Amino acid sequence: MEVWPRIESLIAAEGACVLVSVMAARGSVPREPGARMIVRPDGAFHGTIGGGTLEWQALAKAQALLERRDEAALILDQPLGPALGQCCGGHVTLAIERFAERDRDMVAELAAAEREGPLRTRTVLRDGRLQRVFLAGYEISASAAGTVFVEDFAAPLPTIALFGAGHVGKALVMALAPLPFRIVWHDGRPGAFATAIPSNVTLQSGPAETALDALPDGTQVLVMTHSHALDLAIVAAALASGRFVHVGLIGSASKRARFMGRLQALGLGAAAEAGLRCPIGLAGLAGKEPAVIAASVVAECLILAQARTINVKPAHRRQSA
Numbered sequence: 001m002e003v004w005p006r007i008e009s010l011i012a013a014e015g016a017c018v019l020v021s022v023m024a025a026r027g028s029v030p031r032e033p034g035a036r037m038i039v040r041p042d043g044a045f046h047g048t049i050g051g052g053t054l055e056w057q058a059l060a061k062a063q064a065l066l067e068r069r070d071e072a073a074l075i076l077d078q079p080l081g082p083a084l085g086q087c088c089g090g091h092v093t094l095a096i097e098r099f100a101e102r103d104r105d106m107v108a109e110l111a112a113a114e115r116e117g118p119l120r121t122r123t124v125l126r127d128g129r130l131q132r133v134f135l136a137g138y139e140i141s142a143s144a145a146g147t148v149f150v151e152d153f154a155a156p157l158p159t160i161a162l163f164g165a166g167h168v169g170k171a172l173v174m175a176l177a178p179l180p181f182r183i184v185w186h187d188g189r190p191g192a193f194a195t196a197i198p199s200n201v202t203l204q205s206g207p208a209e210t211a212l213d214a215l216p217d218g219t220q221v222l223v224m225t226h227s228h229a230l231d232l233a234i235v236a237a238a239l240a241s242g243r244f245v246h247v248g249l250i251g252s253a254s255k256r257a258r259f260m261g262r263l264q265a266l267g268l269g270a271a272a273e274a275g276l277r278c279p280i281g282l283a284g285l286a287g288k289e290p291a292v293i294a295a296s297v298v299a300e301c302l303i304l305a306q307a308r309t310i311n312v313k314p315a316h317r318r319q320s321a
Contacts, residue, residue, distance in 0.1 A: 001047045003153050004111035004119075006038055007099050011107060014041050016069075016100040018062035022049050023123075023149050027090030029080060030054065034152060041066050049094070054078065058094060065098040072128035073097040095149075097130055110153075119153040157182040157200070158305050161215050161244075163208060163234050164224035165192040168250065171294035172222070173201055181301065184219075186211045189226070208234050217243045220304060222280065222297070224250035232262055239263065239271040246304055248297075249278035 003019070010017040018039040025033050030050020037047035037055070039062040049055050061074060074096040099107055113119045113134065121132040135150065157180050162169055165187035176183055177198035186204040187193060193203055204211040208230065215221075221238045223231050231249060238247045249259065256278040263272040281296030 001036060001038075002114070003036060003038070004107055004114045006046060008104075008107050008111040010038065010040060011099060011101060011104055016041060016066055016098060018065050019095075019097045019099065020049055020058045020062055021095045021097075021151070022092055023075075023095050023151075024093040025090060027080075029090040029092050034155075039063065039066070049092075054080065054092065054094075058096060061096050062098075065096065069100070070098060071100075071102070073125065073130050075125055095130060114154045117154060118156055121151045121153070123149040123151050158308070159184060159216055159219040160301060161186065161211070161219050161221045162224070163187070163211075163222065163231075164226065164250075165189070165194070166224065166226060167290040168224055168293050170194045171290035172224075172297055173198065175291075175294040175298045176200070176301070179298065179302070181305070184211070184215060187225070209237055212237050212241065215244070218308075219244050220246045220248070220301065222248045222250075228255075232259060235259065235272075235276065236263060236266055236268060239268050239275055242271070244275070245308060246277055247275050248280040248300075249276060250280055250293075251278055253279065255279075 007017055007019060020037045020039060022029075022031055022033050022035040025031075030052060031048070035047070035049050037045050037049055037058075039045045039059060043063065045059065045062075049058060058076075061076075064070075065074070074094075076094040076096065078092050078094060080090050080092065110119070110121075110132065120135045122135040123130050123132045125131075132151070159182045160176065161184045162172060163186045165185065169185070169187070173183060173185060173194065177200065181200060183198070183201040184204055185193065185201050186208060188205055188208065197203065204214075212221075212234065221234075221244050223234050223238075225231050225234070235247055235249055238244050249256070251259075256276075259276070259278065260269070260272055263269060263276070280300060281293060282299050285292060285296045287293070
């Protein structure tokens with residue numbers, strides 16, 4: 001979720017807002033550190049920290065800050081047990097902060113940094129306020145006093161390259177729209193794309209090989225064009241590059257067998273065995289309607305993305321310096 005640019009726009013439009021952040025967590029909790037919601041003066045909010053009683057109480061405290069015009073931040077260490085009527089059994093640390101006109105310059109600096117790309121801050125509670133300093137890497141200065149959090153904003157999203165704008169391609173783009181992916185959508189045919197394009201989608205036309213070359217390393221590639229010959233050319237180029245984590249091809253087991261034979265003839269048999277996913281989607285879902293296929297493929301994309309991040313360091317850490 002966009003954080004500081006949204007806060008900046010809400011201060012300009014409505015005068016104030018409140019940011020609620022999960023700063024730390026342990027045990028079983030509804031959301032991970034880094035989950036946030038932004039609460040507006042009219043009671044509307046963007047994002048979620050997991051719902052339930054925890055979120056309900058956080059919203060009430062946020063509204064109280066807005067009504068009292070209280071500038072102090074609240075840090076809540078909350079066990080998720082009988083006191084909240086939640087049976088998760090874990091523990092979360094929440095930060096609840098009010099931002100208003102007096103914070104405009106500081107928010108504008110953070111918003112500009114977030115727009116430029118991934119932003120990491122060292123965040124310290126001092127004098128009743130959370131103070132953020134831009135941070136490179138995970139190292140924290142030993143001279144910092146008090147409880148220190150490391151926060152990430154605008155974390156880079158995994159890229160999915162989708163080749164083909166047919167019925168399934170359009171359904172898949174809409175299914176991926178609300179999810180944490182960056183989508184590069186390619187089709188060389190004039191007028192092939194949908195008229196409404198989600199904000200996380202970048203359109204590409206022209207030669208498919210050029211689009212492949214422009215993709216970042218580690219992209220997940222999904223191929224579902226109007227032509228089996230074009231499918232083969234894209235799959236072969238993607239496998240030959242060795243740069244992509246998964247190369248998925250829509251089709252049946254028989255299509256896989258035919259493609260494996262052709263890829264073997266091109267000298268890509270070993271690469272195809274290791275990197276080609278065909279059929280794509282979750283096994284056991286037999287429906288062939290575009291929306292059903294899209295749901296199955298999206299579920300697989302989420303599973304694959306999660307598997308790639310299991311060994312990645314957490315986005316937030318809490319330390320006592």
